[in-house]
Amino acid sequence: MxxxxxxxxxxxxxxxxxxxxxxxxxxxxxxxxxxxxxxxxxxxxxxxxxxxxxxxxxxxxxxxxxxxxxxxxxRGYISREQHEIELGKRLADLREWEVLKAVCQCGRRAKLNRKALERQVGTNARIKDLAAKLHCKECKRYASVVEISSLPR
Incomplete structure (x- = not known):
């Protein structure tokens, strides 16, 4: 109690x-x-x-x-998307309806351009490693979290 x-x-x-x-x-x-x-x-x-x-x-x-x-x-459960990121899902493993979003500690959210990321870091780059390379345009920190979401139907 x-x-x-x-x-x-x-x-x-x-x-x-x-x-x-x-x-x-x-x-x-x-x-x-x-x-x-x-x-x-x-x-x-x-x-x-x-x-x-x-x-x-x-x-x-x-x-x-x-x-x-x-x-x-x-219970300590996490979402399927978060589980896949933790396992080491790569950019090449994403389906065409999945979208990457970056969420900064300052609260800013931004949708990431997947094709541009693939050109910059390659298709074999792990999604969990992208967070350290993303620079927030508002607070100028490298403290983002990458999320996977699905496109609306």
Whole structure:
């Protein structure tokens, strides 16, 4: 419970149509450093659920809710495109509908000209190595990240 201090704890029950936010500081003050699975029964009572958490029939279906981006970050998943870049995908491996974009730390985004890059660095250049060679026109740094995206249909 201590890792949720200063954060919101959200619970959801689709059967009862309940989505409720609790303040992490208040929960920690009331329940101490309780484990999250044990705390779920208390939170079910707080939202007004009269179903039991233990037993066999008609159980409470309340669980902790996490947005997709929180779940992905917690599990350590990365996108397919990011995985391919990390594996060492080359410019020659890109499909014709894939587009390269550079994102600088200053927030500037730019679409990269693939044919010009192939002429400058060659078709066998790795995409992850391009980031160190890209120069931001706005902040003049070499701190870009290269992303792969698909053309809109």
């Amino acid at each position: 201590s890792e949720y201090q200063g954060k919101k704890v959200t619970v959801i029950c689709e059967e009862c149509e309940v989505l409720h936010h609790f303040d992490g500081d208040e929960l920690f003050g009331k329940h101490g450093d309780a484990s999250m699975p044990e705390l779920l029964g208390e939170l079910a009572k707080a939202v007004g659920c009269d179903r039991p958490k233990k037993g066999y029939y008609n159980l409470c279906r309340l669980f902790y809710y996490r947005r997709l981006d929180e779940w992905v970050r917690q």
